[in-house]
Amino acid sequence: MSERIDFHSAAPAGMKALGGVYSYLAQTDLPLTLLELLFLRISQINGCAYCIDLHTKALNKSGMGWDKIVLTSVWQESGTLFSDKEKAALYWAECLTLIAQQGAPDDRYTALKAHFSEKEIVDLNIAIGLMNTYNRMAISLKKLPASASLS
Numbered sequence: 001m002s003e004r005i006d007f008h009s010a011a012p013a014g015m016k017a018l019g020g021v022y023s024y025l026a027q028t029d030l031p032l033t034l035l036e037l038l039f040l041r042i043s044q045i046n047g048c049a050y051c052i053d054l055h056t057k058a059l060n061k062s063g064m065g066w067d068k069i070v071l072t073s074v075w076q077e078s079g080t081l082f083s084d085k086e087k088a089a090l091y092w093a094e095c096l097t098l099i100a101q102q103g104a105p106d107d108r109y110t111a112l113k114a115h116f117s118e119k120e121i122v123d124l125n126i127a128i129g130l131m132n133t134y135n136r137m138a139i140s141l142k143k144l145p146a147s148a149s150l151s
């Protein structure tokens with residue numbers, strides 16, 4: 001598989017704008033490890049090898065153990081490995097990523113409100129939308145994961 005378009009070279013201003021959204025998120029009250037965890041889960045749902053590689057490495061570098069990273073795709077069956085706050089955010093990320101299939105159910109929103117402020121919920125929505133955008137860029141334009149170049 002070869003990359004179709006290097007989107008950073010083809011549209012640097014657009015990619016800089018997306019990077020600006022990420023910079024905003026990095027300055028919010030949402031922990032970066034939670035954002036990375038959501039980014040990983042969204043990328044798993046969308047099947048984005050580039051982003052799965054990137055966010056798996058970022059989580060490991062941040063100190064998250066491999067057990068938690070590996071079980072992110074099955075977080076609902078992982079007992080107490082994920083906190084209630086993480087579970088609420090992961091479920092919300094799944095709902096919004098698959099919104100055409102399942103909507104954004106009231107019970108999931110209620111669970112989210114138990115752990116996050118209104119601003120944090122909006123910031124989570126921004127983060128979820130951003131990762132879905134990045135996944136669509138990387139998948140459609142065949143961005144190879146960094147690990148693929150190591151083999």
